[in-house]
Amino acid sequence: MRINIMLFSLFFLPSVLMAGEINTDRKNIAIDGYDALAYHLQNKAVKGVSKFSIEWKGAVWYFSSSEYKELFKENPEEYAPLYGGHCANGLSDRHKVYGNPEIWLLQEGELFFFYSRRGRRAWIAETDTKRQQADEYWRLVQFD
Template sequence: MKRFALAVAAAATFALPAFAGPQFVDETGFAVSGYDVVSYRSLEQGPLGQSQPEPAKGRAEITAEWNGATWAFASEENRAEFLSDPERYAPQYDGHCAYGVSKGGKVPGNPTLWRIVDDKLYLNITKNVVGFWEEDIPGNIDLAQGNWPGIEDNDASNSTIPNFSSQAPVQN
């Protein structure tokens, strides 16, 4: 009976979205550094090993509050779409690097280093890390899903995203 209960608890954990705390917000003051998370869905993903197209920049006057953060959008339509199902559009692991979570820690996710897998948005921190993550995306997602519930907020790095402009991409 105890094994059955553990199996049910484990299955429920993997079925839940990867949100365990407040959204990561960098010095821009916006979730995902002010990029419009809905815009990722309209971009054509590049093949593994190649850079992804840059998502749209949000606008300072078109925002929404969710998961402890302010989110910026390129249009009112995108804001409405986000608010209809924020968990579909928000990056996994509260915007932290997916590969970092697979290794047991929280480091910032770079919004220009992304991939959508099984209808979920994942961010990584640097181009080198993207290479490691892409070596085994399903395996890294499995590891991250297992690690995420046990990673505490005090395990998070608040450092600036390497090789990423710290200027807010939000348009005025």
């Protein structure tokens, strides 16, 4: 048992602690290549393309059109998912985990991603409390 904990600490914890502010894949593409604007303007998850991409906060962001790319460039904080696209519910439980761009929620104009549908439901059931907890933990783990 002790060996398992030590191995976990050696291999897993450093990767979590080194995870960047933005949820990226191995090619450094933000939010699995989904278009952050589409959630806000089309109310759906839409894959972007490399043809319409920019770099922001050390990650490459894809968009489905030149128009969406330009809108994002003008005000990325308005359109980017909160918590860098990491799971909002996980952060409220003090875990920085992957946020799935296909499991999302727009609340008061803010975009949140979740690891699972269960986490999304938990967030909706206790939004105020979970939001406060996630905000507090995010301040501790984010990288500027």
